[in-house]
Amino acid sequence: MKSFAPIALVIAVLTAVPLLVHSNVVLNFLVVALMIALAGQGWNILGGYGGQYSFGHAIFFGTGAYVTAILQVQYGINAWLAFGAGIVAGAAVGVVVGWLAFRAGLRGSYFALVTLAFAEVLRILASVAPITGAGVGTLVKLDLRFAALQFESRALFYWLILALVAVALVVTYAVERSRFGAWLTAVRENEDAARALGVDAVAVKLGAMVISGAITAAAGCFYVQYFLFVDSHIAYGAWISVEALLTPIIGGAGTIFGPLVGALVVKALGEGALLVTGQAPGLDLVVFGIVLIAVVGLSPRGIVGLRQQLGARFGSRRGAGEASRG
Amino acid sequence: MAEPLLSVEGVSRRFGGLLAVGGVSMAVREGSITALIGPNGAGKTTMFALISGFLKPSDGIVRFGGADVTGEPAHRLARRGIARTFQIVQPFAGLTVRENIRVGAHLRHPERSAAFAAAEAVAREVGLEGLLDAPADSLTVAGRKRLELAKALATEPKLLLLDEVLAGLNPSEIRDIIPVIRSLRDRGITILMIEHVMQAVMSLAERVYVLAEGRLIAEGTPEGVAADAAVIEAYLGHGAAKRLARSP
Numbered sequence A: 001m002k003s004f005a006p007i008a009l010v011i012a013v014l015t016a017v018p019l020l021v022h023s024n025v026v027l028n029f030l031v032v033a034l035m036i037a038l039a040g041q042g043w044n045i046l047g048g049y050g051g052q053y054s055f056g057h058a059i060f061f062g063t064g065a066y067v068t069a070i071l072q073v074q075y076g077i078n079a080w081l082a083f084g085a086g087i088v089a090g091a092a093v094g095v096v097v098g099w100l101a102f103r104a105g106l107r108g109s110y111f112a113l114v115t116l117a118f119a120e121v122l123r124i125l126a127s128v129a130p131i132t133g134a135g136v137g138t139l140v141k142l143d144l145r146f147a148a149l150q151f152e153s154r155a156l157f158y159w160l161i162l163a164l165v166a167v168a169l170v171v172t173y174a175v176e177r178s179r180f181g182a183w184l185t186a187v188r189e190n191e192d193a194a195r196a197l198g199v200d201a202v203a204v205k206l207g208a209m210v211i212s213g214a215i216t217a218a219a220g221c222f223y224v225q226y227f228l229f230v231d232s233h234i235a236y237g238a239w240i241s242v243e244a245l246l247t248p249i250i251g252g253a254g255t256i257f258g259p260l261v262g263a264l265v266v267k268a269l270g271e272g273a274l275l276v277t278g279q280a281p282g283l284d285l286v287v288f289g290i291v292l293i294a295v296v297g298l299s300p301r302g303i304v305g306l307r308q309q310l311g312a313r314f315g316s317r318r319g320a321g322e323a324s325r326g
Numbered sequence B: 001m002a003e004p005l006l007s008v009e010g011v012s013r014r015f016g017g018l019l020a021v022g023g024v025s026m027a028v029r030e031g032s033i034t035a036l037i038g039p040n041g042a043g044k045t046t047m048f049a050l051i052s053g054f055l056k057p058s059d060g061i062v063r064f065g066g067a068d069v070t071g072e073p074a075h076r077l078a079r080r081g082i083a084r085t086f087q088i089v090q091p092f093a094g095l096t097v098r099e100n101i102r103v104g105a106h107l108r109h110p111e112r113s114a115a116f117a118a119a120e121a122v123a124r125e126v127g128l129e130g131l132l133d134a135p136a137d138s139l140t141v142a143g144r145k146r147l148e149l150a151k152a153l154a155t156e157p158k159l160l161l162l163d164e165v166l167a168g169l170n171p172s173e174i175r176d177i178i179p180v181i182r183s184l185r186d187r188g189i190t191i192l193m194i195e196h197v198m199q200a201v202m203s204l205a206e207r208v209y210v211l212a213e214g215r216l217i218a219e220g221t222p223e224g225v226a227a228d229a230a231v232i233e234a235y236l237g238h239g240a241a242k243r244l245a246r247s248p
């Protein structure tokens, strides 16, 4: 993306939404969609730009969630600090998992399987460890004060998650334009060719893992503050790994707006399907699948890529028309 | 005489039971164009992989600029100033020509605009300036070969390893690119090239090494090597040198 203007515009428009829309149902829907978008933005750095497809981003979401919850509940630490610690923990877990996987030279489906396995191991550990509340889970005490990072109004939660999404958009924009981003994309396109040009592929992938882990962990931290509860299925369950992966792919992997567009579209379709058919369980997953097949079939670069394709076709047709007129 | 920029001392590489490169020693003088030739499967590309850090030698030493660099990883050797092209070209297929070259340029130019400027200068040098915005996977064979060269050049190497950059080009494309290679040498880049196109080897190289079945069988000037009986036999089969000598 050449300029920052579209990002500023999107953030501005989204910021205005709670001023115009007062329905709690709509705001709640948007908060959850933005939370999924944030998780997907984390995945997008590693998977979309770096080509390292993680099937286990629950690793980061769950770590952020548990660190935020446990520091408050077990250690009485301020919620804002706990939130920050959750993000740092996500980055740290990124270093560990990345170091193990990339040093071992795991690529492609092997990397995907290892991330999946890590998430499963963490889920099982969290379901038995006393500190996580084991099978019962951890409840954060209701305390509707700014200092406790809890808000009476949905709008404030909405602006909090929007601020996080905005930061992730800016980070993605900066990555896309930087040397690090050029190297990361080069590793995605052809790792050997990148190494020949002086790119330390392991270091670059590790860097992407750290940024990716921190962003997706922030979504987990937010989850805890919003729902005030976490257990092992929520934290490290496959649901969030799937959503963090599918929303950027549907929206456009390796594009700045891909995860945001994907999350809004998929969540809207999922809600729509539930409204039409009643609360049939698993229906949102069916919608996921159908949208995924439709979008990937039409455009390998997701909805954002589809728009770019159409734009290019329209643009060139218009160009041809002008040429024939001239 | 000054120390060579690159020297390879008794280097070997095995793949299981196969000795792809066996006890090869070579020296590449700074500022020269040196050629590495030999029949198919001789071990030439393997030799490049050993020099550029894509493979570790089973035995032997690689020295670059006086330092022992044996077994160093590829990215670190690139930083030291060794760049290679791949025999099977390796473009970043989803990126444009400009973005492809930019990746190499970032090695010496951390800043975005400086890297793009350097990439454009390299594109002009190899004749790709008209295709900067073309997707890499839309290029012709000749275009891809130029891009392969441009990416490597963008890292501003001291030593450039060219693996059959002329293969697959037609005679007029070859005529176009030979002066480019010569001008690179003239501005100070040392070149080691693998080449099957003998016309190019004869006109460019000051020194030639000949590999066959992993062994160094001859070295010397292009003329000397072309007349060498062992070389003729390696290319044309056992007894060929004698048959050629007898024929009028």
Ligand SMILES: Nc1ncnc2c1ncn2[C@@H]1O[C@H](COP(=O)(O)OP(=O)(O)OP(=O)(O)O)[C@@H](O)[C@H]1O
Residues within 6 Å of the ligand: B015, B018, B020, B038, B039, B040, B041, B042, B043, B044, B045, B046, B047, B087
């Ligand atoms: N990674 C590998 N694993 C196993 N064997 C290999 C590997 N790389 C090369 N070889 C073998 O080593 C030998 C030398 O191959 P190499 O590619 O170096 O030859 P070359 O001289 O470049 O040939 P060409 O002129 O066809 O490019 C061949 O027999 C090849 O099959």
Ligand SMILES: [Mg+2]
Residues within 6 Å of the ligand: B044, B045, B046, B087
């Ligand atoms: Mg070869």
